[in-house]
Each structure stands twice: as structure tokens, then as C-alpha cells.
Amino acid sequence: MTRFAFIIHPLSTADVARKYPFARYLPDCLVEAAMARTPSKIVSEITGVRSPTGAETAGWFVGCPLSSRQLAEWPPERTIPRVIEAARVAEALGAEIVGLGAFTAIVGDGGREVAEAVEIGVTTGNSYTVATAVQGTLEAARLMEIDVSSATAAVLGATGSIGRVCAHLLADSVARIIVIGRREEALQTLLRELSGSRAEVIASTDTAASLPEAELVVTVTSALDTVVEPEMLRSGSVVCDVARPRDVSGRVARERDDVLVIEGGAVAIPGDVNFNFNFGFPPGTAYACMAETMILALEGMTEDYSIGKRLELERVRESSGLAVRHGFGLAGFRSFERTLSDEDINRIRQRASETANASA
Ligand SMILES: NC(=O)c1ccc[n+]([C@@H]2O[C@H](COP(=O)([O-])OP(=O)(O)OC[C@H]3O[C@@H](n4cnc5c(N)ncnc54)[C@H](OP(=O)(O)O)[C@@H]3O)[C@@H](O)[C@H]2O)c1
Numbered sequence: 325m326t327r328f329a330f331i332i333h334p335l336s337t338a339d340v341a342r343k344y345p346f347a348r349y350l351p352d353c354l355v356e357a358a359m360a361r362t363p364s365k366i367v368s369e370i371t372g373v374r375s376p377t378g379a380e381t382a383g384w385f386v387g388c389p390l391s392s393r394q395l396a397e398w399p400p401e402r403t404i405p406r407v408i409e410a411a412r413v414a415e416a417l418g419a420e421i422v423g424l425g426a427f428t429a430i431v432g433d434g435g436r437e438v439a440e441a442v443e444i445g446v447t448t449g450n451s452y453t454v455a456t457a458v459q460g461t462l463e464a465a466r467l468m469e470i471d472v473s474s475a476t477a478a479v480l481g482a483t484g485s486i487g488r489v490c491a492h493l494l495a496d497s498v499a500r501i502i503v504i505g506r507r508e509e510a511l512q513t514l515l516r517e518l519s520g521s522r523a524e525v526i527a528s529t530d531t532a533a534s535l536p537e538a539e540l541v542v543t544v545t546s547a548l549d550t551v552v553e554p555e556m557l558r559s560g561s562v563v564c565d566v567a568r569p570r571d572v573s574g575r576v577a578r579e580r581d582d583v584l585v586i587e588g589g590a591v592a593i594p595g596d597v598n599f600n601f602n603f604g605f606p607p608g609t610a611y612a613c614m615a616e617t618m619i620l621a622l623e624g625m626t627e628d629y630s631i632g633k634r635l636e637l638e639r640v641r642e643s644s645g646l647a648v649r650h651g652f653g654l655a656g657f658r659s660f661e662r663t664l665s666d667e668d669i670n671r672i673r674q675r676a677s678e679t680a681n682a683s684a
Pocket of ligand 1: 510545633
């Protein structure tokens with residue numbers, strides 16, 4: 325059996341307070357200082373992943389105790405050694421492939437520097453994350469009765485690793501796509517890459533002006549704070565929030581009952597998986613990046629996989645095919661940490677159509 329490990333980290337100090345309740349009474353800087361001095365270690369054992377092919381795998385969560393803020397704002401010479409340390413814990417446990425979760429996948433050129441430092445295979449899990457984000461968005465659009473072929477899509481964080489490939493895939497399905505980023509030059513490069521797509525492609529650095537035009541939104545920035553607010557969204561639109569921490573403000577949940585917000589990348593895991601750790605998902609489900617690591621282990625693929633800032637479309641397609649072969653698939657829709665029922669989605673569609681009728 326090929327074993328895997330997956331590196332997780334607290335998205336914020338609130339995650340630390342869930343495990344150590346006294347931390348809630350301490351200032352963030354004290355909690356982060358304590359985290360910075362704590363070595364990476366095993367968090368739990370993961371058992372029971374079984375593919376319909378008969379292949380099995382098991383592994384570990386390994387904790388890298390740095391927050392998103394520390395991983396995003398500290399210089400690379402402080403963050404990369406800490407992620408390498410966690411990958412070495414995985415290696416010592418006997419994992420042959422290790423996945424990098426959330427912001428541990430962003431430092432060091434999208435996992436490349438970690439991959440160079442360890443003997444085992446490394447993946448960010450971003451290929452299957454892209455596949456599930458796009459699949460989920462298109463399926464949600466179908467449920468909201470959006471005609472995708474004539475729709476406008478927007479990708480926020482389009483110059484990033486995941487955003488760029490999401491834009492490539494959506495540009496083959498929609499009529500118009502707005503790629504939104506912060507760096508004009510990177511946007512122009514993306515525009516050139518996307519010329520020749522089915523969709524008309526527009527680049528923008530103005531999120532507030534561009535999002536209201538889109539019926540489909542994929543948001544996948546590495547911002548520490550939310551970047552999508554209720555007043556930016558079009559009635560009846562679908563917003564797939566792939567980012568962790570999340571991009572979509574909690575105000576959207578409270579103020580926009582006419583917009584379908586889904587979490588990107590919630591995947592059903594085959595077999596009788598036990599994570600022995602609660603990361604906030606229903607039993608038997610995991611993030612797509614975790615799923616990609618398990619899929620590679622089931623397939624016995626222990627070389628580096630989704631690495632670097634330029635993901636290959638071919639790997640997105642391959643990971644999607646391997647997922648089907650091993651019984652992985654979208655685990656329904658979740659929104660703001662809760663599962664959405666068909667009735668919830670019908671209600672949102674109904675509200676959107678009432679809003680459209682009222683403004684007609
Ligand atoms: N749900 C899942 O299963 C899953 C799996 C993997 C990753 N993720 C999450 O996906 C997100 C992106 O990952 P990635 O690997 O694509 O990261 P990445 O390559 O670093 O790209 C992030 C993008 O976000 C943009 N950005 C950063 N801060 C921003 C801000 N304040 N406002 C607007 N744009 C901003 C960056 O712009 P510049 O190009 O200008 O820097 C970049 O284009 C992260 O939150 C990560 O945790 C989720």
C-alpha cells in the first residue's frame with residue numbers, strides 16, 4: 325500500500341482556540357508567537373480509503389503550526405523551512421506522497437522548493453481542486469437554470485495558480501469571461517493565453533465593477549480578508565468560493581438570499597474513511613486537494629504532481645479521470661460551512677426570479 329500525508333495548518337488563531345480554548349483569551353500575536361515555536365507534528369492517522377478497484381491507502385495529517393497570516397506575510401526564509409520540516413515529518417512516518425494544504429501550498433513557488441528538499445513526492449492538490457471547482461460551478465449553474473453557453477463568468481484571483489486554469493476551462497464553456505487580478509502585466513499574459521477560446525475575454529483590476537456583470541463567479545485569491553461583498557453580486561448568480569480562508573464575506577450569507585454561494589472542492593471519499601480529526605466537513609468528505617493526494621497514493625503515483633505556479637491543463641484532466649476511476653466525486657454543495665439541500669437551492673432560484681420580476 326502506498327501511504328500519503330497531508331500538511332494542514334491553522335487558517336487563523338480561531339482554529340487554535342478550537343483545540344486549546346484558553347487561546348481565545350489571548351491576543352493573536354501571543355498565540356502566533358507560541359505557534360511559531362511549536363514544531364510540526366502528526367495530527368492524526370487517516371484510515372479506510374478504499375477504491376472500487378480494490379486499491380487501498382492510509383496516511384496522516386501533519387500539522388505545520390503557522391497561521392495563514394504568518395505563511396503569507398513572513399519572508400520565505402522563515403516559512404519554507406517550516407513547511408519542509410512538516411514534509412520531513414511525513415517522510416519519516418513512511419508517506420510516499422505528501423499534499424500541501426492551504427497556504428503551505430503557496431509558499432516556495434507553489435510547492436517547488438519543498439519538493440526539491442524531500443525525497444518523497446509532493447503535490448499542492450491544485451489540479452483536482454480546479455477540476456472540482458469548475459465541475460461544481462457548472463452543476464450549480466444548471467440548478468440555477470443559467471444558460472452557461474450564453475453566460476458571463478468571472479474569475480477573481482485569475483493570475484494565481486488555481487485561478488488561471490479555472491479561467492482556461494471556463495473560457496471553453498461560456499460566452500464571455502472576465503479575468504480579474506491585481507497585476508496588469510500578469511493579466512495581459514493571461515489574455516494572450518486565452519485568445520482563441522470560445523469566450524470573449526476581458527481583463528480587469530476592478531473587482532467591484534466587474535463582478536456584477538457575471539452570472540458565474542469563481543473566486544480563488546490568497547487574500548487574508550474577504551474580497552467579495554454583497555453589493556458586488558448579480559441576482560441569480562452562482563459564486564464558487566475556492567479560497568481558504570474564504571473570499572466571500574459572511575455578509576453575503578446574511579444579505580443575499582438570491583445568490584447561490586458554494587464552497588469549491590468538497591469531495592466524497594470512497595471506502596470507510598476516518599480522518600480522526602475534525603476539519604469541519606461532514607464524515608466521508610474532504611477538500612479536493614486532500615482528495616488529490618489520496619488519489620495519487622491509490623494509483624501508486626509517488627512523483628511530484630501539481631507543483632509550481634503554472635498548472636498543466638493535462639494534469640487537471642488526468643486527476644479528474646483518476647478520481648472517477650477510484651470512486652471520488654463532488655459531495656453535494658456546501659455554503660458557509662453548511663450542507664445545501666435541493667430546497668435551499670430552489671428557494672434561492674425563486675428569490676432570484678422574484679427579484680428579476682420586480683425590477684422588470
Ligand atoms: N478548496 C480547496 O480544496 C483548495 C485547495 C487548494 C488551495 N485552496 C485555496 O485557494 C487559494 C488560492 O490558491 P493558489 O494556489 O491559486 O494561490 P496563488 O497561486 O498564490 O494565487 C493567489 C491569487 O490571489 C491573488 N490575491 C492575493 N491577495 C489578494 C487580494 N487581497 N485581493 C485580490 N487578489 C489577491 C494573487 O494575486 P497576485 O497574482 O497579484 O499576487 C494571486 O493571483 C488559497 O486561498 C488556497 O488556500 C483551496
